[in-house]
Amino acid sequence: MHPILSSTLRYICHGAFLHRRPKKIHSQKVLLIGNGPSLNLDFVRESDLPKFVCNHFFSSPDARKLNDTKLHHFASDPRLFALSNQSYFDFLNEVKSLTCYVPTRYYNFAKTKIRHHVYPIFYPSELGRLFNRNSIVLDPKYGYPSFDSVMFDMMMPFALYCGVKHIEMTGVDFDYSGQKHFYCERVIESGSRDNEYLNSTWKSNITYAENLFSSYAENNNIVIEKK
Numbered sequence: 001m002h003p004i005l006s007s008t009l010r011y012i013c014h015g016a017f018l019h020r021r022p023k024k025i026h027s028q029k030v031l032l033i034g035n036g037p038s039l040n041l042d043f044v045r046e047s048d049l050p051k052f053v054c055n056h057f058f059s060s061p062d063a064r065k066l067n068d069t070k071l072h073h074f075a076s077d078p079r080l081f082a083l084s085n086q087s088y089f090d091f092l093n094e095v096k097s098l099t100c101y102v103p104t105r106y107y108n109f110a111k112t113k114i115r116h117h118v119y120p121i122f123y124p125s126e127l128g129r130l131f132n133r134n135s136i137v138l139d140p141k142y143g144y145p146s147f148d149s150v151m152f153d154m155m156m157p158f159a160l161y162c163g164v165k166h167i168e169m170t171g172v173d174f175d176y177s178g179q180k181h182f183y184c185e186r187v188i189e190s191g192s193r194d195n196e197y198l199n200s201t202w203k204s205n206i207t208y209a210e211n212l213f214s215s216y217a218e219n220n221n222i223v224i225e226k227k
């Protein structure tokens with residue numbers, strides 16, 4: 001277990017600089033939903049757990065039908081905060097009950113677009129770039145690596161910050177090897193500089209993330225399981 005992961009989780013979530021600390025959810029068990037190709041929306045729909053969804057989840061017409069009273073939306077993709085992306089904010093605002101969490105740099109913009117409660121979370125990249133093109137580099141001050149994954153940079157830290165003791169994960173199988181997100185038809189193109197970078201770091205970073213949080217969970221009597 002990384003020696004200061006516990007304190008860093010609190011730092012990421014407390015929002016002190018903006019005086020907007022996210023409210024903790026009061027549940028011992030939650031469902032974290034990735035946008036990978038294996039995601040089964042019927043399974044998600046049938047679960048009565050508080051649900052954490054992320055980024056472009058509502059791009060799927062079927063996902064928009066999940067007018068759930070316990071949805072928590074974590075948004076980190078910069079494309080979501082483009083001025084031209086009003087349609088996505090309209091989808092968010094149609095959801096019956098939603099709580100949104102965004103990186104601090106987008107907070108002021110997001111709260112003008114989203115009618116639901118919006119809370120800032122310190123995204124690791126906002127603390128400085130924490131890994132180079134070839135390997136993970138721990139920032140000497142904060143000691144927390146960035147994984148370029150909303151699941152491990154926002155959703156998992158927030159669940160642990162809330163004191164959740166049982167975390168279910170589903171749809172967490174996306175990578176950059178030619179797969180599609182569950183909601184889209186376009187396969188991510190290979191060959192660009194960005195995708196070469198992601199391909200070279202993605203699997204090692206995610207493996208590191210899984211080991212890091214698994215170790216943390218084991219030492220704190222928390223269950224993390226994939227569905």
